[in-house]
């Protein structure tokens with residue numbers, strides 16, 4: 487049996503796809519198309535015949551597997567951990583948890599959920615090499631890092647592969663190859679691949695440049711930091727705000743991706759170390775939903791068609807994020 491797999495365009499999506507691929511191979515099944523998906527697809531995704539009508543690839547179509555992304559009732563297999571998985575109320579009632587479909591927002595990473603579900607539901611015994619992958623995705627997808635410095639300096643094999651994911655997130659061939667590597671090699675070996683190490687060196691250089699830009703342009707509004715990266719080609723450095731100012735609670739960034747203006751919001755993962763500080767506790771995924779986006783409690787994003795709309799959205803977010 488051949489399936490097409492649709493995975494969220496991040497490391498957790500790829501890691502989830504790698505586990506599914508290893509599982510399918512053991513059953514004698516295969517994957518036809520590897521397709522990264524993101525929230526810019528939402529409007530089309532929410533149509534009934536999406537898998538039959540999209541133009542994300544050409545050639546024969548197979549039953550769809552969806553991981554780390556929104557629910558679709560036509561998915562033959564679906565595993566997700568986003569609490570914002572149901573964007574159409576009538577689809578929520580069509581979801582039935584069974585061996586092939588499972589939502590569980592209690593998992594820090596979808597990769598971890600898939601690891602557990604394939605074992606519980608199918609009696610599959612995942613090879614031991616996947617333990618490192620699950621461990622790192624639980625850190626990376628839930629922003630459970632030791633310190634902002636771990637992220638800024640890319641410390642550890644998971645951070646190194648994450649840098650490669652970032653460097654190849656619009657390269658379908660590299661992405662499919664990475665999923666294949668993650669499904670058949672230990673994470674440490676994937677991290678040591680020359681192409682990955684090359685991306686790591688580039689990312690560390692970029693991070694230093696980016697850090698200097700943040701130092702000069704970051705604005706603070708109450709508990710919130712704001713950085714506008716639209717006029718630069720610098721990568722966002724999600725934890726630079728907390729690296730530079732540990733009192734920041736929420737970090738807002740504006741970026742341009744293709745034709746869209748993406749507003750990303752994150753919460754300071756080390757805020758509990760700020761003893762005695764009070765701040766507004768906001769579910770960011772829910773907040774982003776009001777703007778057509780999504781995410782987790784601690785991080786989310788949404789997109790706007792113009793910079794003016796993005797700035798207007800930012801003003802509303804500032805009101806919601808400050809006490």
Ligand SMILES: [Mn+2]
Nearest residue numbers: 498554596627
């Ligand atoms: Mn995830």
